[in-house]
Amino acid sequence: MSGFLTENEIEQTVESLIDVYKIDRSLLIKFIGTDKYIQMNKMLRNLNEGIMDDYQLVRMIVIEKGLFLFAGSNDIVRDLRSQLLKQLNKNILVQLYDRNPISNRKIQSPTHMPKALASKRWIMGGRWARDFVQTLGFPLVFSGISIPKDHSTDPIQDIEPRKSVPPLVEYQRGLKEKMLSVLNKEQEKTRCVVTLPTGGGKTRVAVESFIDWMQPRFNEGKYLLWIAQGEELCEQAISCITDMWQEREFPESLRVYRYFGGKTIKYESLIGGAAISSIQQLYSRIQSNDESLNEILANCGAMIIDEAHHATTKSYEILFNKCKELAGEDLFPICGLTATPGRSNEETMTLVNQFEAYLIYPSLPDMRRYELNPLLYFREEGYLAEPIFLLHEDGEEIEVADYMDNEDTDLNQEILTILANDEKRNYQIIKYMRSIPLGSSSLVYACTVAHAEFLAMMMNSIGRNSSVISADTPRSIRRMHIAAFKRGEIEFLFNYGVLTTGFDAPKTDHILICRPTSSIILYEQMVGRGLRGERFGGTEYCKVIDFSKNIKRHGEPLAYARFIKEWQIREVSNINQSVTKKKQLN
Template sequence: MYQLRPYQQIAVDSTIRYFQKSRDPAVLVLPTGAGKSLVIAELARIAKGRVLVLAHVKELVEQNHGKYESYGLDAGIYSAGLDRKDKGSKVIFGSIQSVARAGDDLFKSFSLLIIDECHRVSIEEDTQYAQVIKRLRLINPSLCVLGLTATPYRLGLGWIYQFNHRGLMRTSEQRFFKKCIYDLTLSYMIQNKYLTPPIKIDSPVASYDFSSLKLKGESFKLSEIEHVLKDQERVTPGIIANIIEMARDRAGVMIFTSSVRHAEEIMTHLPSELSAMVVGDTASHERDLIIKRFKEKNLKFLVNVSVLTTGFDAPHVDLIAILRPTESVSLYQQIVGRGLRLAPGKKDCLILDYTGVCTGCQATLVDNDKKLKEAMSLKDAHVMRPDSMQFDKTYDKKGNARIEVKYYDYDGEFLREFFYMNNPGDYRAFYYNFMRMHLRIPERKVDIRSADDVLQQKDLFRVPMFVIARKKNYYWEIREKIFE
């Protein structure tokens, strides 16, 4: 059987209390890796009638069903894509496309409808979700409708519900979901070790510049993305070389891009025997085989175009490379979430974001001379040749300890960067963003677990030949360091 985590039990209890008083549709906000399948399992177990669990893609249907049955529970599947159309089980996991076309005999006796990735549900009456809900309510007007999502905010729409669980109004506009009855944060999951800590690596000078893109409704126009990438295509080899270097001791790498052409270009720079690509037109059986090989670690690099942001579960993924513009925080969280699940031996997940501003960046930044030349040509870049490097232990306004590193040139001018040193995630971030580049003897093992450790071992670190910074608001942000 299964054991609910404390927050999962709270989610279940909140659902029960709410539907005892109301039949208005409600939302549970559970981030990736929160174990929503356990919440679904418990709600289905205690439900007096039948339970229908809907998702928008077959991968998510299969994933939710598989996890449900792994708890020793029986359930059916109604999905043409999975070649199953079970009708009699108490719990049915279905794809919205197949259920919307089903006959009336499927719709009998459901007391609870659960919609996964429910931020896709709108108030429009001609959608498949609206049609299914209408048919269910004709048979059972007291139907409970529960949505699950990790991203309750949609670009172009705003909040997908009207009130949160504290009674605060999120929007005065009409929404299908009336209330969020429980909201679990990603930070809580990471702090309590339910998810792997992400480590975002500072983006290098070699990055794509998508600043010219303008949203068209809720997304960027593909033709405009293609135009930007075409103008900057010589940046790609340097970016992929950096990903391969960062992935040397990583188990699984997911690379996110926006277009098929860009994905194909990326594939030419990856080791062919360890890499595969999944796009919208990839045949179903071929996609399944690629995903299977990736999960079995026969492939290391998986390039995808807008198809694996949800409904994909490969816990060993420990490096996420973002090479596409993200239209919203929700999409960014979905992408990053692919790498946050726990797995044996997994300590963290590197997040490499190559979508920073790099105006006019059209050269392949593969050696020091080119890096310097490119940086010097940028209007908002500052290139320093440091004479010395100074370490200090300082504190932010909240009293958190950090290491402040200052790079001084011959004129006494300086650039600086900060590294927090308060937990294992901070120590690993310090390693990736500073130590691995600055060690005089790269293969030397150095144990850094506090700001004081850094100060005591500062002589182990070398001064870079050049420090490259970019203007960010009112200060200079260090983006690249070049060593002899």
Template sequence: MELRQYQQDSRQSIQAEWEKGVQRTLLVLPTGCGKTIVFSKVIEDRVRLGERVLVLAHRGELLDQAADKLSKSTGLGCATEKAEQTSIGSWFRVVVGSVQTLMRDKRLRQFAADHFDTIIIDEAHHCLSDSYQRVLAYFEKANVLGVTATPDRGDMRNLGSYFESLAYEYTLPKAIKEGFLSPIKAMTIPLKLDLSTVGQQAGDFKSSDLGTALDPYLDSIAGEMWRVANDRKIVVFLPLVKTSKKFTSILNAIGFRAAEVNGDSQDRAEILADYDSGKYNVLCNSMLLTEGWDCPSVDCIVVLRPTKVRSLYSQMVGRGTRLFPGKTDLLLLDFLWHTERHELCHPAHLIAENEEVAQAMTKQIEEAGIALDLETVEKQATEDVIAQREEALAKMLHEMKRRKAKLVDPLQFEMSIQAEDLSSYVPSFGWEMSPPSEAQVKTLEKLGILPEAIDNAGKATKLLERLDKRRTEGLTTPKQIRFLENRGFEHVGTWSFDSAKRLIDRIAGNGWHVPDDINPKEYRGE
């Protein structure tokens, strides 16, 4: 099998990481870009070196898929470590293993701690859980490759706490641009769905609360789906099995050919096959089909399980990103979810580089009322955000310039009052070296000193002490010094406050011009 360029590059990058001694590395490829093919080729490379390899996953479908792709792409067979099936005594050098089975102490101890040289973790965003960590800790000397389409995790624990490097990442926008995944069009359905009463659990919305909150809107959602996508092949993700079943009935009542699958469906394989062949045009599920199921002909995704977790959102959308003959794009239907905080994942989060661009994209899509190409929207939103930033920066610089014009630079002040002890000051102690406090910064600015030019608390303290002393002694203020020295007067810092005030009053009375009978270079105050 000939690999695509990015697949070959990722294969080589993974081997390079291990060769330079990085034990635990990560591969990120979008759903539909052949991550199973890539790690099958990596396994082939390791077997050629005489190694034993374990492929670890949390679902039977993923293990079956790995075994199938490994056989087709490399010709390698494998043993299975799952429930009553065991690899003990097998001559195969590759084992596909269920983490739920291998995490058991009795099962683990049938293997020597150095039995496996390499471990591949499919859907690696799950690997921080205790079950995975137990297995990985047992085979602690093995090289580890984590493979995922989504590098962030629901409980927000960073994968970087386990993996030491990112060997290779291929992004969704790049895959679409290079023609390996379907373009995505997003459309906001103008239905306001109130989620403000929905509780939270483990960093996301509670499924039980979501089901109840969705119920009043199901008929309206079905109607909108018929309006914009009745000719599409749709997968709908819902929070609860009972909601999924109810929505399937509503869809069938208005003309869709809808089916529902869940973890207890006895005829699940048959339903999926019938959907694939076109008997059904809508497939409803309660988060069952987020991983390990492929149907490239899907060209519409409806997410009725709102989430704050980008990895979960990407998994749902990933069911529709594969290419298929005659398929021109993937339509992604979004809704006007109302929450107390703007934390929800929207289509924009699939490709936006940051939250600012994502928000600008979401606003654009909401206001359009039609399906928009995500890449086009992202380009426009990025340009808009940059323009807004430049405008804000120009405004800020103008404000800073205006502010600076009213403040005196500390060095100018020190030279003017002839304070060598201040101009040559070097902090000695820890507290002196720390940045000026917020209170010091505010007081310095209030007294007319430009605070940005002071980088340590010691200098700020000495300046404030000197300013307080000068006030007590009736000497000029920084603002008086700035005003007069900007008009050519010298060493104003040695004058009295009253002398400077009288001169400033004379200048003000002369239309803010220095009177003709005064020579600023020679004037030394009264």
């Protein structure tokens, strides 16, 4: 089992709940809430879909709840379990109770057994969950036995050699040579910023360069400290380091330390290797004077800062001061990675000047032609998908100047919540999503978690398989949804604030930006999830639909306008017609 509901499992469950157990509609409505149920039916009528019948309602709930349909301890789930158990044959019910007795209670009357069993603690994959599901005739997947195991929980991992990965392409090899040249020349005084467009493989190039340079230093007990902004990027780095170490055929293993997510590294386990951490974890451990971190910083052989535009914050200043205290003023090689469209980008140059760093960028075959727009090269060669951009009309003009905390920050939560609850805007979004061809892979950035959930429920209610990922989604479930999205089992993957970095789904062909932003960095990160080209396993085109046309800041458009200009993207009025015309011309 894949850990994700198949169409057969969904249909079997819907049929059982409606035809076999005849679950009350009033209880089903409680799963989504009366207000939201009314709101959804109003939207469906506006879309000429009519109100939800029992089949649509149950199917939507089964898809939304997924493996957790019967799990949990809230009153609604307990009522569902109780209603189901009440309909069992008395002998089967008694046998079920005898196999799963309630501690410190002796219940002999079958009449009282359903309520008692419904309140029994539900552990995904546990004996009671399995027995409940099998006895009632539901697919075993609902017991939770097929939820993928989370192998990222251990703070330490030893990476063995031997694995084959695709070789670097020409511009990546050139970038690696430049990095090694700077490292060999400057040694411990190396300061560099590597710039490469989103989807260009900057993590792969950096890992391969520093693995080669650090390999003899690992044997001396030195550490490669990789710093990222969140757990997703940390795990992405570990995956890349694992692949590259195994591909290099080194004779010894490499120890990797997960220094994020609250994990603790014991001092006795430190033998050198790659320490992967979030800046938040480092800042917290510096405050507590953690002895393991002190050991890593004192013996750091090199530091890589992913998403290096964050390195100007106070947290990094504190980190650098601690490093100087433990390792000396000269420190060690420090390399920043940034995904920018070109070396003239002002954020990149600010970073380069602040750290007095070498700027390392790819050498392209015709530098005169690509000087002003290096992205053209990556698109023409198929490394990046070609963005086709539609700015969607989404309602009345809104001025967001009053919803900015200050001049330098993004839109605040208040305006995002207002937009999330805007019925006319949501109608435009859902109407457009419904027009996307069946079988497409669409990644959707919502205004809030509740907004993502509402949009997903709407699409599920009209038969378009959708899922939601948020910061509260367990890592194993998140990976399961992403895997199903990559396999094409999910058409729409909705999220708020979690799939901007560290997420890889090369075949994504639609990016829908429902969340407006004034941050060009955030905007590039969102759009960048769909920019991988065919030569890197992606798509020829990436269709970007932005619903922020009528949202202004001081009368000016938001980050999408700068993105269109810097990435030299042509706007279209009809995405599908534009793609068809391009293919005919070619």
